[in-house]
Amino acid sequence: MSDMLLRNVGAILSGSLTEPTIDAGSIDVRDGVIEEIGATTTSAETVIDVRGTTVAPGLVDAHVHPVAGEYTPRQDTIGWCESYLNSGTTSMVSAGEIHHPGRPTDAEGLTALATLNRKSYDNLRPSGVKLHAGTLILSDDMTVDDIVAVHESGVTQTKIIFAIEDLDHARRLVDRAKDLGMVTMMHSGGSSVPGTRPIDEEMFKAIRPDIALHFNGGPTALPDEEWRAIVEDTSIDLELVVAGNQRTSLEILRTMADRDELDRLQIATDTPTGTGVVPCGMWLEAGILASLTEVSAPEILALMTGVPARRHGLDEGRIEEGRPADLCLLDAPQGSAADDAVDAIENGDYPAVDTVIVDGEVAVKTSANTGPAKRPAVVE
Structure with a gap:
C-alpha cells in the first residue's frame, strides 16, 4: 500500500x-x-x-440485510454495496440475512445460514465495503449448545426478530451469547413482515439484549409510553434508522440528549428492506436529526461511525x-x-x-x- x-x-x-x-x-x-x-x-x-x-x-451502517455478495432479492437489486460506498459507507454490520430465499426457521438451518454468511463475507469485500455478516437468528428450538457451536465457527452477533414464545428461554439464549462476548440484538416495534409478531416493552425487559434495533420503528414504532419505559428502566442501547418513524426518531434523540445518554444511540439504515435500497440513507437520517434538534452534526456523525464501530468491536469508525x-x-x-x-x-x-x-x-x-x-x- x-x-x-x-x-x-x-x-x-x-x-x-x-x-x-x-x-x-x-x-x-x-x-x-x-x-x-x-x-x-x-x-x-x-x-x-x-x-x-x-x-x-467512513460511515458504519450497523443495520443492513445482505444475502449473497451484492445481490438483494428483497428489491431484486445487484450492486447495492457499491452504491452505498459511493455515499461514504465503508463498513456494514448485518442485522440478519433474513431475506435469503427459502430461509430456514429451525435451529439447524439458522445456524448453518449464519455460519455460511460469516465465512462468505470474511472472504469477500463487496465493492471494497467491509461487511461483517453472519448474524444468528434465534428460534424457539435453539439451545445454548447451538449458541456455543455457532460462536466457535466465528459468528459474533445474534438477533431476535421472530418473537420467541418462552421469554425465559429467550433470556437464557441471549445471556449465553453475552457470556461468549457476542453482540445481542432484537427487533423492536410492530411486525416487519407477514408471519412475525410485534416485540414490545415486556419482551425487552424480560430478555434485555444489548441493542434494540430500529427503536424508532422498523417500520412501525413502539407506543411512546413503551419506548420511554425501556429508556428509563433499562440500559439497552438504541438504534435509529431511516426506515422507521421519523417523529419517534426525533423524540428519542431529544430524550437521550436531555438525559446525557447519546452514547446509548447509534444510527443506521435498516436496508435493503421493503423501504428499499437507500444508498444515502445515513445522510438522510443525519440531516433530519441535525436540522430538527439541538444535537450537532459532529455528534450525529459519531453515532454513524465511532459509536456503532465500538459497539461491534470494529477498529473502523x-x-x-x-x-x-x-x-x-x-x-x-x-x-x-x-x-x-x-x-x-x-x-x-x-x-x-x-x-x-x-x-x-x-x-x-x-x-x-x-x-x-x-x-x-x-x-x-
Whole structure:
C-alpha cells in the first residue's frame, strides 16, 4: 500500500462523542493506517489537497440485510454495496440475512445460514465495503449448545426478530451469547413482515439484549409510553434508522440528549428492506436529526461511525492514530446555502461526498449519489 498525505484539511470529524472534532490541518496515512494527525511530513506517494473541506470517518451502517455478495432479492437489486460506498459507507454490520430465499426457521438451518454468511463475507469485500455478516437468528428450538457451536465457527452477533414464545428461554439464549462476548440484538416495534409478531416493552425487559434495533420503528414504532419505559428502566442501547418513524426518531434523540445518554444511540439504515435500497440513507437520517434538534452534526456523525464501530468491536469508525484509514472527504454541495459539510447537514442537506478512502486507497473520487462538492479535492 502507498503512503498518503491529506493536506489543507479544513475540519476533522473524529467519530468520537467525547471529542467530535479535531483541530488539525493534515493527516498522514501509511500502509492503510492513520499514522499521524497534524502531520509534519510534506510529501507522500499520494498527496490529496483537501482544499479546506471536511474529513470524516467512513460511515458504519450497523443495520443492513445482505444475502449473497451484492445481490438483494428483497428489491431484486445487484450492486447495492457499491452504491452505498459511493455515499461514504465503508463498513456494514448485518442485522440478519433474513431475506435469503427459502430461509430456514429451525435451529439447524439458522445456524448453518449464519455460519455460511460469516465465512462468505470474511472472504469477500463487496465493492471494497467491509461487511461483517453472519448474524444468528434465534428460534424457539435453539439451545445454548447451538449458541456455543455457532460462536466457535466465528459468528459474533445474534438477533431476535421472530418473537420467541418462552421469554425465559429467550433470556437464557441471549445471556449465553453475552457470556461468549457476542453482540445481542432484537427487533423492536410492530411486525416487519407477514408471519412475525410485534416485540414490545415486556419482551425487552424480560430478555434485555444489548441493542434494540430500529427503536424508532422498523417500520412501525413502539407506543411512546413503551419506548420511554425501556429508556428509563433499562440500559439497552438504541438504534435509529431511516426506515422507521421519523417523529419517534426525533423524540428519542431529544430524550437521550436531555438525559446525557447519546452514547446509548447509534444510527443506521435498516436496508435493503421493503423501504428499499437507500444508498444515502445515513445522510438522510443525519440531516433530519441535525436540522430538527439541538444535537450537532459532529455528534450525529459519531453515532454513524465511532459509536456503532465500538459497539461491534470494529477498529473502523474513528479518525485516530493507529486506526484504519477509512475516510470520507466531505463538503457542502454546489448550490447549497451552507459553507461546509457540517453546515449542510445541519441545514438538512446531504453533504457532497467528494472522495472515499478505504485502507488508505482512493475507492471513490466524486460520488455518483450526491451533488458535487463546492471545493472538490485534488489528487496530486
